[in-house]
Amino acid sequence: MRHLRLIILLLLTPNLLSAQKIALQAKSLIDGTGKVVSNPVVVINNDKIVAVTTKANVPKDATLIDLGDFTLLPGLIDLHVHPNLTTGDYQVDHLRTSSAAKALLGLKNLQDILAAGWTTVRVAGDGDVGYANLEVRDAINKGMFTGPRIYGAGHYLSATGGGGDINFLSYEQKVIADGLVIDGPEEMRKAVRTEIKYGSDWVKLLVTGAFMSAGDNPNNVHFSAEEVKAAVDEASRRDVPVMAHAHAAEGIKLAVKAGVRTIEHGSFIDEEAMDLMIQKGTWLIPTFCVHTYFEKQPSVDPALQKSLEIGRKTKESMYTNMRLAVKKGVKFGLGSDNVGWPASYSASELAEYVSIGMTPMQAIVCATKTNAEILRKETEIGTVEPGKFADLIAVKGDPLKDISELQRVKFVMANGKIIKNER
Numbered sequence: 001m002r003h004l005r006l007i008i009l010l011l012l013t014p015n016l017l018s019a020q021k022i023a024l025q026a027k028s029l030i031d032g033t034g035k036v037v038s039n040p041v042v043v044i045n046n047d048k049i050v051a052v053t054t055k056a057n058v059p060k061d062a063t064l065i066d067l068g069d070f071t072l073l074p075g076l077i078d079l080h081v082h083p084n085l086t087t088g089d090y091q092v093d094h095l096r097t098s099s100a101a102k103a104l105l106g107l108k109n110l111q112d113i114l115a116a117g118w119t120t121v122r123v124a125g126d127g128d129v130g131y132a133n134l135e136v137r138d139a140i141n142k143g144m145f146t147g148p149r150i151y152g153a154g155h156y157l158s159a160t161g162g163g164g165d166i167n168f169l170s171y172e173q174k175v176i177a178d179g180l181v182i183d184g185p186e187e188m189r190k191a192v193r194t195e196i197k198y199g200s201d202w203v204k205l206l207v208t209g210a211f212m213s214a215g216d217n218p219n220n221v222h223f224s225a226e227e228v229k230a231a232v233d234e235a236s237r238r239d240v241p242v243m244a245h246a247h248a249a250e251g252i253k254l255a256v257k258a259g260v261r262t263i264e265h266g267s268f269i270d271e272e273a274m275d276l277m278i279q280k281g282t283w284l285i286p287t288f289c290v291h292t293y294f295e296k297q298p299s300v301d302p303a304l305q306k307s308l309e310i311g312r313k314t315k316e317s318m319y320t321n322m323r324l325a326v327k328k329g330v331k332f333g334l335g336s337d338n339v340g341w342p343a344s345y346s347a348s349e350l351a352e353y354v355s356i357g358m359t360p361m362q363a364i365v366c367a368t369k370t371n372a373e374i375l376r377k378e379t380e381i382g383t384v385e386p387g388k389f390a391d392l393i394a395v396k397g398d399p400l401k402d403i404s405e406l407q408r409v410k411f412v413m414a415n416g417k418i419i420k421n422e423r
C-alpha cells in the first residue's frame with residue numbers, strides 16, 4: 001500500500017521527477033559572447049543555467065557529467081527553416097499531403113534539427129495549406145513532444161505570379177498555392193492579421209521573385225512599397241517583426257526602408273542597399289546552404305533547373321557581394337533555408353561565413369548570440385550565462401580550428417533535458 005501511494009505520488013508530480021541539478025564539465029566553453037573558457041563546469045538547475053564555474057565549485061547535490069575533451073557551446077539557432085517542406089517539394093507537396101501529414105513530417109524534421117544541435121529555429125513560412133508548423137510548435141511548448149524552440153510564420157506572403165504562387169499550371173486549374181497570394185495594401189493588411197490570428201509571431205514576405213519556384217524571376221520586385229509598408233505597419237502594431245525574402249537590390253532597399261527586421265537571401269545586394277542596412281540596423285541572412293546543397297542534387301524538376309541555372313550565373317557575384325557586406329559592417333544573422341535535408345548539413349552555413357571573411361568565432365556568435373537578439377530573446381537564449389535556458393551542445397574537437405565540427409554535434413541539451421549524448 002505504501003509503495004502504491006509512493007508510485008501515485010510520483011506519477012502526480014512529474015516536476016519532482018525531473019527536478020535535477022546537472023554539472024557539465026568539458027575541456028573548453030565557447031560561450032556565445034566571443035569568449036572561450038578553459039576547463040569549465042556549467043551548472044544547470046532544471047531548465048536554467050545557474051553558474052559557469054570550475055570543478056572545485058561543483059555543488060554537492062549536482063550530478064557531474066564529464067564530457068572529456070569536448071567543447072561546449074550554446075545551442076545553435078537557425079533563423080531560416082521550412083520543416084514542412086521536403087527536398088523534393090518544389091511547390092507541389094502541399095497538394096498531395098494533408099495538413100495533418102505535414103504536421104507529422106514537420107515534427108520529425110524539427111526533432112532531427114534539434115538532435116543536430118539547433119535548439120531554436122525560426123520558420124520562414126512553410127509549404128502547408130493550414131498552420132501545421134505553428135500547431136507543432138504549440139504541442140512542443142505544451143510538453144507533448146520534444147522539439148526545438150520555434151518562432152516564425154505560418155506562410156510566405158506572395159504577390160500573384162510571385163515565388164509563393166503556382167505559375168506552371170493552365171488558367172483553368174484553380175489550386176491553392178503554397179504561399180498566401182495577395183495583392184494590394186488592403187489584402188496585405190488582412191493577410192498579416194490572419195497570419196497573426198493563427199499564431200505567427202513573425203510575418204514572412206516574398207518581396208522579390210525567388211530561385212526555387214517556376215515561372216518568376218528573383219531580379220523582379222513583386223510587392224510595391226505601399227504593400228510592404230502596409231505589412232510592416234500591421235505587424236508592428238501587434239509587436240510582430242517582419243522578415244523579407246529579397247534577392248534584387250531594389251527589393252532589398254524597399255523592404256529596409258519600410259522597416260523589416262531581416263533580409264533573407266539578399267543575393268544581388270548592392271553598396272547602396274548595404275549602406276541602408278547599416279544605417280537602419282537591418283540584419284542580413286544570406287542562406288548559402290540552399291545553394292550548395294542543391295548544386296549536388298541531380299534533378300530534372302523545372303523549378304530546381306531554373307534555380308541551378310540562376311545560381312550558376314550569379315554564384316560568384318553573390319559571394320563577392322557578401323564578402324563586401326562583411327567588410328563594410330552589415331550585421332549578419334544566420335539561417336540555412338533547410339527544406340528537409342539531413343539536419344547536420346545546415347551547420348555548413350558557418351563554414352560559408354568563414355569563407356566570406358568572418359572568423360570562426362564571429363560565425364559562431366552569429367548563430368547564437370546575434371540570432372537570439374534578432375528573435376528578441378537575448379535574455380533567454382543564445383549564450384551560456386547564468387539565468388539563460390540550458391540549451392547547450394558539445395562537439396568533439398575545437399570548432400575555432402575546424403568549423404565543420406559543428407556538423408558533427410555529439411551532445412545536445414535543450415531546456416535542461418539531455419536530447420543526445422554520443423561519446
Ligand SMILES: [Zn+2]
Pocket residue numbers: 080082124337
Ligand atoms: Zn526559404
